[in-house]
Amino acid sequence: MGFKVDLLLIIKIGVSGLKLNYTKYKEIFEGKKLPLAFVDMELLDENIHQVLQRSKNIPIRIASKSVRCAYILDYIFKADNQFQGIMSFSGSEAVFLSQKGFDDILIAYPVTNAEVIEDICKEIKNGSYINLMTDKLDHVHLINEVGKKHKVKIPISVDIDMSVDFPGLHFGVWRSSIRKPNTLKSLLEEIKKMEFVSLDGVMGYEAQIAGVMDKVEGKWLMNNVIRSLKKFSINKIADKRKKAVDMIRAMGFDLKIVNGGGTGSLESTIKEDVITEVTVGSGFFNSHLFDNYRTFRHQPAAGFACAINRHPDKNIYTCSGGGYIASGSTEKLKAPLPFLPNGAKLIKNEGAGEVQTPIIYKGKETLKIGDPVFFRHSKAGELCERFNKLNLIRNNKIDKVVPTYRGEGMCFL
Numbered sequence: 001m002g003f004k005v006d007l008l009l010i011i012k013i014g015v016s017g018l019k020l021n022y023t024k025y026k027e028i029f030e031g032k033k034l035p036l037a038f039v040d041m042e043l044l045d046e047n048i049h050q051v052l053q054r055s056k057n058i059p060i061r062i063a064s065k066s067v068r069c070a071y072i073l074d075y076i077f078k079a080d081n082q083f084q085g086i087m088s089f090s091g092s093e094a095v096f097l098s099q100k101g102f103d104d105i106l107i108a109y110p111v112t113n114a115e116v117i118e119d120i121c122k123e124i125k126n127g128s129y130i131n132l133m134t135d136k137l138d139h140v141h142l143i144n145e146v147g148k149k150h151k152v153k154i155p156i157s158v159d160i161d162m163s164v165d166f167p168g169l170h171f172g173v174w175r176s177s178i179r180k181p182n183t184l185k186s187l188l189e190e191i192k193k194m195e196f197v198s199l200d201g202v203m204g205y206e207a208q209i210a211g212v213m214d215k216v217e218g219k220w221l222m223n224n225v226i227r228s229l230k231k232f233s234i235n236k237i238a239d240k241r242k243k244a245v246d247m248i249r250a251m252g253f254d255l256k257i258v259n260g261g262g263t264g265s266l267e268s269t270i271k272e273d274v275i276t277e278v279t280v281g282s283g284f285f286n287s288h289l290f291d292n293y294r295t296f297r298h299q300p301a302a303g304f305a306c307a308i309n310r311h312p313d314k315n316i317y318t319c320s321g322g323g324y325i326a327s328g329s330t331e332k333l334k335a336p337l338p339f340l341p342n343g344a345k346l347i348k349n350e351g352a353g354e355v356q357t358p359i360i361y362k363g364k365e366t367l368k369i370g371d372p373v374f375f376r377h378s379k380a381g382e383l384c385e386r387f388n389k390l391n392l393i394r395n396n397k398i399d400k401v402v403p404t405y406r407g408e409g410m411c412f413l
């Protein structure tokens with residue numbers, strides 16, 4: 001079974017490798033001002049297809065943080081009606097999207113500013129469904145107060161911590177304070193008493209499965225340890241989620257949303273019977289962190305091009321810009337990855353620089369001053385925080401140029 005999957009993977013990567021051609025991309029962007037960001041729409045289509053296949057028939061909520069471009073969000077929704085709803089990363093973003101006509105928005109992180117909740121209230125009054133995440137009584141009190149002021153019942157969800165503790169190891173992330181059944185029970189009892197909130201959803205993000213790579217080059221031992229830890233946690237996660245859902249339902253709440261997972265965990269999350277939807281974001285652009293998972297391989301659909309502005313030595317080319325480092329714990333994988341021309345590499349001592357990025361390239365392409373080098377960002381949505389526009393390419397040409405959130409003057413976090 002494992003062999004069959006790996007063989008299929010090699011064939012797929014081999015095929016896509018042929019499609020990723022330096023000359024093709026170079027010709028498409030000939031004469032354009034660099035740096036620029038782009039999305040290869042044919043590869044995005046392949047990723048959309050693959051996400052649908054991996055999710056089987058479970059509805060998919062799109063994590064907007066990993067897209068950050070309204071046009072692309074809309075494009076994904078139009079591709080298939082299995083895409084239902086947005087997982088938003090901030091209250092102001094939810095308002096922005098609602099005003100653009102997007103509906104069914106679950107804000108996955110608590111909103112703690114009354115003014116923003118008031119803006120959300122106005123959207124709800126105008127007919128949008130926007131659901132706010134909570135894990136503490138303070139969150140719920142604030143939402144209830146604003147709901148009372150505006151005479152609106154505000155949909156909320158509770159966020160259940162999905163980490164698993166091993167002796168000496170906290171396998172997961174520090175987000176929700178709901179780590180034990182009793183904490184959930186006390187919060188639910190308080191929520192029951194509140195008139196202006198309606199508990200519609202429960203979310204549990206198993207970051208240790210979805211966001212932890214288990215096929216990193218040169219890390220054989222670590223990969224195996226992580227795979228074992230993942231295997232061991234999957235049943236515990238399912239059990240924790242089921243118990244939480246059972247408790248919420250038993251206390252009389254009408255749960256509509258049981259959300260879990262992310263790009264990296266679809267295979268295990270969809271196996272849980274209680275799940276009503278999964279979340280996917282990074283799998284669409286497929287930033288390079290997501291090349292390092294054992295169970296799937298998506299296409300490199302988004303990237304950016306920087307111009308070579310110097311040629312200081314035989315195999316060294318220095319590009320203008322490029323230092324777009326990703327968030328999270330600081331490590332080598334958070335740097336952008338030069339991917340075309342094939343074989344281009346960052347220089348260890350300099351990395352991707354503030355205004356200049358030297359690369360080593362010893363391959364067969366002849367590179368000249370002004371030529372592009374193509375990179376992929378480590379994280380999907382963060383690419384759009386660096387560029388105002390995305391150049392959408394299809395049929396070997398720029399088909400459309402669309403604004404990112406940043407290009408619309410929006411910077412939410």
Ligand SMILES: Cc1ncc(COP(=O)(O)O)c(C=O)c1O
Pocket residue numbers: 063066087108205210261262263264279280281282283
């Ligand atoms: C709550 C939540 N759900 C799902 C995801 C998965 O998103 P992606 O598919 O972009 O990895 C994340 C990512 O951080 C998250 O915070």
